[in-house]
Amino acid sequence: MVKVLRRKVVSEIRTSYLQYLSVILIAMLAVTLFTGIYANYKNFDDRLNHIYEITNMSDLTITYQGYDAKDEEFLKSLDVEYERRIYITGKTGTTNINIIVFDENTKMCLPTELSKENYTTHDILVDKNFLSKKGIKIGDTIDVEIAQNEVNATITGTMIHPEALDNSTYSTGLVYIGIDALLDLVYQMYGFKVTKEIVYSLYANQYVIQTKNPSKILDKINEYYNQKENNNLLYAAERKNMPSNIAIESDVIQAKKMLYVFPVIFYLVAVLIILTSISQLINKERMNIGIMKSFGYSKKEIMVHYMSISILLCLIGSIFGIILGPIIIPKVMSTKYNYLYQLPKYHVSFLRVEYLISVLILILVSIFTSFIACRSEINKKPIESLRGENSVNIKTNFLEKTKLFQKIPLTIRIALRNMRRKFSRTLMVILGLLGCSSLLVCGFGIDNTLTYGLDLEKKELIPYDLTIGYISGGSKFDELSNIEGVSRVEEYEKIAITVQKDNIISSSLYLLPEKSEIFTTDYSKDGVLISEKVADEVGVKVGDDLKIIINNKTITKKVSSLVKLCVTQGIFISKDKIDIEFSPNASWIKTTNSNVNSSVKEEVEKLDNIESVFTMQEMSDKADGVTSTIRIMTTTVKVFAILLAIVVLYNLALLNFEERTRDIATLKVLGFNRIEIGMSLTFEILTSTLIGSIIGLFFGYPLLVTVLSINENPLLTYIYHISPLTYLYTILLTCGVSIGMNSIFSVLTKRIKMVESLKSVD
Amino acid sequence: MSKIVLQHITKEYGSNETKVLALDDVSFEIESGELIVVLGASGAGKSTLLNILGGMDQATSGSYIVDDDDVTKMNDKQLSLFRRRKVGFVFQFYNLMPNLTALENVMLSEQTVKDHLNSADVLKMVGLENRIHNFPSKLSGGEQQRVSIARAIVKKPSLLLCDEPTGALDSKTGKSIIQLLKDISKNAGQIVIIVTHNANIQYIANRIIKLSDGKIIENIHNYNPKDVEEIEW
Numbered sequence A: 001m002v003k004v005l006r007r008k009v010v011s012e013i014r015t016s017y018l019q020y021l022s023v024i025l026i027a028m029l030a031v032t033l034f035t036g037i038y039a040n041y042k043n044f045d046d047r048l049n050h051i052y053e054i055t056n057m058s059d060l061t062i063t064y065q066g067y068d069a070k071d072e073e074f075l076k077s078l079d080v081e082y083e084r085r086i087y088i089t090g091k092t093g094t095t096n097i098n099i100i101v102f103d104e105n106t107k108m109c110l111p112t113e114l115s116k117e118n119y120t121t122h123d124i125l126v127d128k129n130f131l132s133k134k135g136i137k138i139g140d141t142i143d144v145e146i147a148q149n150e151v152n153a154t155i156t157g158t159m160i161h162p163e164a165l166d167n168s169t170y171s172t173g174l175v176y177i178g179i180d181a182l183l184d185l186v187y188q189m190y191g192f193k194v195t196k197e198i199v200y201s202l203y204a205n206q207y208v209i210q211t212k213n214p215s216k217i218l219d220k221i222n223e224y225y226n227q228k229e230n231n232n233l234l235y236a237a238e239r240k241n242m243p244s245n246i247a248i249e250s251d252v253i254q255a256k257k258m259l260y261v262f263p264v265i266f267y268l269v270a271v272l273i274i275l276t277s278i279s280q281l282i283n284k285e286r287m288n289i290g291i292m293k294s295f296g297y298s299k300k301e302i303m304v305h306y307m308s309i310s311i312l313l314c315l316i317g318s319i320f321g322i323i324l325g326p327i328i329i330p331k332v333m334s335t336k337y338n339y340l341y342q343l344p345k346y347h348v349s350f351l352r353v354e355y356l357i358s359v360l361i362l363i364l365v366s367i368f369t370s371f372i373a374c375r376s377e378i379n380k381k382p383i384e385s386l387r388g389e390n391s392v393n394i395k396t397n398f399l400e401k402t403k404l405f406q407k408i409p410l411t412i413r414i415a416l417r418n419m420r421r422k423f424s425r426t427l428m429v430i431l432g433l434l435g436c437s438s439l440l441v442c443g444f445g446i447d448n449t450l451t452y453g454l455d456l457e458k459k460e461l462i463p464y465d466l467t468i469g470y471i472s473g474g475s476k477f478d479e480l481s482n483i484e485g486v487s488r489v490e491e492y493e494k495i496a497i498t499v500q501k502d503n504i505i506s507s508s509l510y511l512l513p514e515k516s517e518i519f520t521t522d523y524s525k526d527g528v529l530i531s532e533k534v535a536d537e538v539g540v541k542v543g544d545d546l547k548i549i550i551n552n553k554t555i556t557k558k559v560s561s562l563v564k565l566c567v568t569q570g571i572f573i574s575k576d577k578i579d580i581e582f583s584p585n586a587s588w589i590k591t592t593n594s595n596v597n598s599s600v601k602e603e604v605e606k607l608d609n610i611e612s613v614f615t616m617q618e619m620s621d622k623a624d625g626v627t628s629t630i631r632i633m634t635t636t637v638k639v640f641a642i643l644l645a646i647v648v649l650y651n652l653a654l655l656n657f658e659e660r661t662r663d664i665a666t667l668k669v670l671g672f673n674r675i676e677i678g679m680s681l682t683f684e685i686l687t688s689t690l691i692g693s694i695i696g697l698f699f700g701y702p703l704l705v706t707v708l709s710i711n712e713n714p715l716l717t718y719i720y721h722i723s724p725l726t727y728l729y730t731i732l733l734t735c736g737v738s739i740g741m742n743s744i745f746s747v748l749t750k751r752i753k754m755v756e757s758l759k760s761v762d
Numbered sequence B: 001m002s003k004i005v006l007q008h009i010t011k012e013y014g015s016n017e018t019k020v021l022a023l024d025d026v027s028f029e030i031e032s033g034e035l036i037v038v039l040g041a042s043g044a045g046k047s048t049l050l051n052i053l054g055g056m057d058q059a060t061s062g063s064y065i066v067d068d069d070d071v072t073k074m075n076d077k078q079l080s081l082f083r084r085r086k087v088g089f090v091f092q093f094y095n096l097m098p099n100l101t102a103l104e105n106v107m108l109s110e111q112t113v114k115d116h117l118n119s120a121d122v123l124k125m126v127g128l129e130n131r132i133h134n135f136p137s138k139l140s141g142g143e144q145q146r147v148s149i150a151r152a153i154v155k156k157p158s159l160l161l162c163d164e165p166t167g168a169l170d171s172k173t174g175k176s177i178i179q180l181l182k183d184i185s186k187n188a189g190q191i192v193i194i195v196t197h198n199a200n201i202q203y204i205a206n207r208i209i210k211l212s213d214g215k216i217i218e219n220i221h222n223y224n225p226k227d228v229e230e231i232e233w
Helices: A003-015 A017-054 A069-077 A128-134 A179-190 A196-203 A214-227 A246-260 A262-284 A286-294 A299-340 A353-378 A382-386 A410-421 A423-461 A477-481 A532-538 A594-606 A616-659 A661-669 A674-709 A724-749 A754-758 B046-053 B076-086 B102-110 B119-125 B141-153 B171-188 B199-204
Strands: A060-064 A081-092 A095-102 A124-127 A141-146 A149-154 A157-159 A173-178 A206-210 A233-238 A466-470 A486-500 A504-512 A528-531 A545-550 A553-563 A571-574 A586-591 A610-615 B003-013 B020-031 B035-040 B061-066 B087-090 B159-163 B191-196 B207-212 B215-221
Touching: A003 A017, A003 A299, A017 A246, A017 A262, A017 A299, A017 A353, A017 A616, A060 A214, A069 A206, A081 A196, A095 A141, A095 A179, A124 A128, A128 A157, A128 A173, A141 A179, A149 A179, A173 A179, A179 A196, A214 A233, A246 A262, A246 A299, A262 A286, A262 A299, A262 A353, A262 A423, A262 A616, A286 A299, A286 A353, A286 A382, A299 A353, A299 A616, A410 A423, A410 A674, A410 B102, A423 A616, A423 A674, A423 A724, A466 A594, A466 A616, A477 A486, A477 A586, A486 A532, A504 A532, A528 A532, A528 A545, A532 A553, A586 A594, A594 A610, A610 A616, A616 A661, A616 A674, A616 A724, A661 A674, A661 A754, A661 B076, A674 A724, A754 B046, B003 B046, B020 B046, B020 B061, B020 B191, B020 B215, B035 B046, B035 B171, B035 B199, B046 B159, B046 B191, B076 B087, B087 B141, B102 B119, B102 B141, B119 B141, B141 B171, B159 B171, B171 B191, B171 B199
Parallel strands: A095 A173, A124 A157, A504 A571, A528 A553, B035 B191, B035 B207, B087 B159, B159 B191
Antiparallel strands: A060 A206, A060 A233, A081 A095, A081 A141, A081 A206, A124 A173, A141 A149, A466 A586, A466 A610, A486 A504, A486 A545, A486 A586, A528 A571, A545 A553, B003 B020, B003 B061, B207 B215
């Protein structure tokens, strides 16, 4: 570019910076969102991969029933690294635990972040989350139930294990136990010593495998077991589908999917803002373009000059975006991840190539839109540009000939025709506000959905007053019923299970009383009632057969119906409709009135073998803790929505104001007061705002479903619900921003000097 | 019957060293029905005088009385009402609202006052009865200026101020516009003030006020104004 034009670019931006602020801001918002969401995904992915790397995590897991030497021969033929191990489920109190046994040869799926430097096969390590959840410390002894035998295990250390990253209150704890420690426990159980070989032959039930091509190997494994005469395979799955890792792995995918929602909206609005701003600039610069052409500058040079203005503006915005995005968004989102998962600290890189790609996309967008905006003016002959023609080609349409239109005040007619004449600008505001209002509905809707789901469960589906967990089996019905203030006791058994259909997942089986007044959904039909979330995850629908694995025993049941529950997830069946011995380990209590809840709680705590007692209020508070992480996200969505509205409306108000300076001055000379002039400006902006906002309301629900579906929480099911108030707030907020922005510019009309009206049109 | 009186009007811009005296002790009186031409070179103070006469700007000192009201003592709101009720403006570059038709542009002015003429009638009077539904972009310069004049006179102003009304027009169109202004002053009894640098226009006026360096250097009554057709352009 010619040096003098280069200087003109800088001076143009410097003198008209207010006009270009909206381009800078939208570029900043778009890049902030893209880089922020990408950084969030990448940081999370890096942290997960880092723990997999340092723990030498396996890629595939095979769980089988009954050892077969042929299986090992088959694995050897696959040319993969594998280890045979013991992976059993047990429980302590009502908390389910998974037990992984290691020996001196164990090289895969190792623990990290250990509480002590070295550990031996005599150690019993538990995951940090489990320890804090149970309120115990190293050196404490816990009762562990293995194969229906209760033993006392002394915790010797803590760890983070790649198969127990889930931090949630409802997740299963993991105990990592050395083979020699297990031999001691077996001695406790049976009273005689056994060898390591015997323990392995009795309990080993898993192969963990490392391979470079997990999906191909998995296919071969499935093929091998399907052809086997005595198929002893319980399940084989890739790491990402394992019950222990499915939640975190799908969260990584969800974090990536967010890239396709929010940044897209902002990039589209950026296109519109750049288009309108550069069109306005070209319109203003008509005469200068004519002069440049008459001086002999080529079309290309002039085009590059104006393109470079938009490129420079986008670059300025992008630089802010690149800095702000990776700082703000991962910080907000990591609150959620840190709440849900225990991941070791890991230094994440600050600058990534992909950030530059997002800037490049924006630059390309700005080049393209400036080209569209400049094309027609630059193709004109120099004299056409110099003539300073600013004719407004406008025709009356059939609506304007109606009597109703004739009754509209003239200042409003000016606004209406301006909207029609500057259609691309009007469209920018409508689309921008559409984006804003749909984001606001989405933001408020997430709050509504969470509150609605929690309320529905506690007030209608399982309206208990207290929920109690027992330490050891055995009914406490009589003791609980005798407490003053208790009106009803319903005991049930919650059992840790693995369910299988299309996917394999860990879940809970609730053995309920034959008839319940507290669990209000009908479960009397043959088969099982299943919560929708579990049904979705495992891939079953009503009428399908579901494989339920309890302590290496498989039971198949038909799914009779589904229930939408927000917090309580699992499979529900009447205790008389399944072949399992009923041994209640929990109960729900109804009290005579809610005032006695705390006194009943105190009485329950005095009883023996009670592990936990929570009132409904305490459970609600606990659920609020989980949802608070999601609510942070909704606040972010709302803030960005408002920012979007501000940028779009600022741009429109400013463009309108600048373009109509002469008209405003003339109206002032004609004796119109500030309110009358302001009304015309406000009407135009407010009408576009309302149109955009109202259309946006319809996009709010689909956006809410998209955002929540890519932001699934393993602890909650979303029962989509948008309150009518949300729509009202959205309209009030968008119109509020619109009126606010307009008020600023209405005040500025005071500053317009009437002598402006005496000046020529360019 | 209207009357305007300017007494010792001065207008200063800037302060101390940068002080510029745009109008220096300007005094004159005008009766209704008079057609005045204000002449002067660039920088003589024509525009400043026009701004003060039209209530767009306030004088630094002196008094400006219109129908017994002192405009120099008015606040912004009162000035706005003064412009609304008493002043009609004709601009050099027409300043029509591009989004309104010819009729709507005139109605815009009509609606600002209670006592007004009918917009369509006024457009007919200026010879645009067949163009009333056209937007400004579809009108020629002369036609746009006629709309501008119609807009100014529809509200029956006491004072019609015209800023270089023929400045952007060719001689033939320019003459027709001057003729129209002359007819208005004669028939409606309004005070018409034309500010221009075109010296030929002065011969049609009842009075010629010449400005130089902010001072009135001539204030001459012309008892035999020429017909528009007679003047050179």
